[in-house]
Amino acid sequence: MQHPGKVKLRRRLRRPQIRRDSGAGIVNALRVSVNLVLLESHELRQPLPADDPRAVHVLTVLRRVPGDTFDVGVVDGPRGKATLRAVDAAGLQLDFTWGPPPAPLPPLTLLVGLARPQTARKILQEATTLGVAALHFVRTERAEPQYAQSSLWSSGEWRDHLRAGAAQAFTTQLPRVTWDTELSAHLAAGSPGARRLALDNYEATAPLGAWRLGAGEPCVLAIGPERGWGPRDRDALRAAGFALAHLGPRVLRSETAVVAALAILRADSGFA
Numbered sequence: 250m251q252h253p254g255k256v257k258l259r260r261r262l263r264r265p266q267i268r269r270d271s272g273a274g275i276v277n278a279l280r281v282s283v284n285l286v287l288l289e290s291h292e293l294r295q296p297l298p299a300d301d302p303r304a305v306h307v308l309t310v311l312r313r314v315p316g317d318t319f320d321v322g323v324v325d326g327p328r329g330k331a332t333l334r335a336v337d338a339a340g341l342q343l344d345f346t347w348g349p350p351p352a353p354l355p356p357l358t359l360l361v362g363l364a365r366p367q368t369a370r371k372i373l374q375e376a377t378t379l380g381v382a383a384l385h386f387v388r389t390e391r392a393e394p395q396y397a398q399s400s401l402w403s404s405g406e407w408r409d410h411l412r413a414g415a416a417q418a419f420t421t422q423l424p425r426v427t428w429d430t431e432l433s434a435h436l437a438a439g440s441p442g443a444r445r446l447a448l449d450n451y452e453a454t455a456p457l458g459a460w461r462l463g464a465g466e467p468c469v470l471a472i473g474p475e476r477g478w479g480p481r482d483r484d485a486l487r488a489a490g491f492a493l494a495h496l497g498p499r500v501l502r503s504e505t506a507v508v509a510a511l512a513i514l515r516a517d518s519g520f521a
Contacts, residue, residue, distance in 0.1 A: 283416040285328065286321045293323065296340035304341050307333065322421035324412065327351060354382040354422050356443070356467035357514065360435055361385070362474025363392035363428070364503050366399040370410050371504040377414030377424055379511040385435055386428040390479025397429030432471075432482060436489040440469045445491040446514075447471035448506060449478055453495035457510055460494060462518040470510055475503050 286303050297304045307313050313333050321331035321343075329347035336342070359376055363369075363386050376384050388394055401407055411423040446460055446468065462468055471491060473482065483493070496509055 283413070284320070284419045285416045285421070286319060286331065287324055287412050287416050287421060288321060289324050290326065293345065296337075296342050298340040299336065301340070307341065308336070320419070321345065322415075323347075324415075325351075325422055328419075328421055351420065351422050354424065355380045355515070355518070356465065357381045357511070358383040358440065358443070358467075358469045359385065359507065359511075360387055360432065360469065360471040361503070361507070362387060362389040362432075362472065362478075363394065363396045364475055365393075365396060366401040368475065368503050369396070369399075369401060369407075372507050373407055373410035373426070374414040374417075375504060375508050376511065377411045378418045379508065379515065380418065380420070381424045381511070383425040383427075385426070385430065387430055387432040387435060389432050389474050390482045391476040392474035394429075402428050433485060436485055439489075440467070443467040443469050445469050445471075445489065446494050447478070447483075447486045447491040448473065448496060448510060449483065449493040450495060450500060451477070452483060453493040455492075455494060457494040457496055457513050460492065462514055464518060466518065468514060470514065472503065472506055472510065 283303075283306060286307065288297075288303075297307075299305075299308075307319060311317075311319050313319055315333050315335050318330045318332050320328065322328040327347045327350055329345055332344045332346075334342040334344050357380070359381050361372060361384065364372065369386060373384065386397070388397070407426060407428075408423070411426065415421060415423055444460065444462060444466060446457065448457065448471070469491075471486060478486070486493070496506060496513075501509065
């Protein structure tokens with residue numbers, strides 16, 4: 250027989266159900282704080298529903314009451330301040346004051362071999378937080394093509410991870426994302442004027458830090474799938490003008506390699 254006090258404790262700790270839709274994102278506002286409340290442009294014309302995770306965050310984490318302000322942004326638009334005018338049956342009634350348009354994203358493009366969905370989720374968020382203009386998940390010699398059929402892509406969940414990364418970075422801009430395309434298609438498209446680098450654990454002869462980007466210099470960085478590049482991939486990368494670089498003797502997870510590589514490339518580039 251259960252102790253009555255334990256039953257009451259479990260009921261008290263039960264979390265309310267929070268709606269998830271195309272604007273709400275994946276962040277449970279009861280557990281995760283964000284630095285910027287991001288809204289899609291169409292959401293500016295209507296109240297923010299009270300069960301939306303962002304509304305829960307405003308009311309229970311930021312503890313805002315009518316008359317208070319908080320940081321807000323429009324996806325791919327300006328940042329500003331939202332004033333909580335009222336909370337009623339329709340949700341949070343907000344007024345907005347906007348700042349200037351955002352600066353362009355750093356001219357960094359990532360080509361990443363198709364990864365498992367759980368790995369891709371981390372890469373989407375972390376790459377957005379650090380700042381890239383484009384992120385392409387590509388089919389390679391050793392990538393698993395069925396990963397492109399994941400609900401991560403078909404449901405639109407991938408965009409939620411971009412918003413979470415942007416909110417963490419206190420920015421509004423999201424990178425352009427594609428998936429299920431061939432590495433060869435991106436190599437054939439070219440990248441005029443951009444530095445071209447590819448991470449490789451086996452045939453690279455110099456560390457990534459040996460290639461320092463000039464201020465504002467565009468760069469395409471290719472990172473293989475979790476099983477690494479195949480011989481044909483390396484040949485194609487070299488033929489397209491990519492230099493092979495490494496991150497040292499340790500073998501890193503794909504999501505860790507993305508973070509480490511972007512940090513190195515951004516260190517002296519002057520990117521905001």
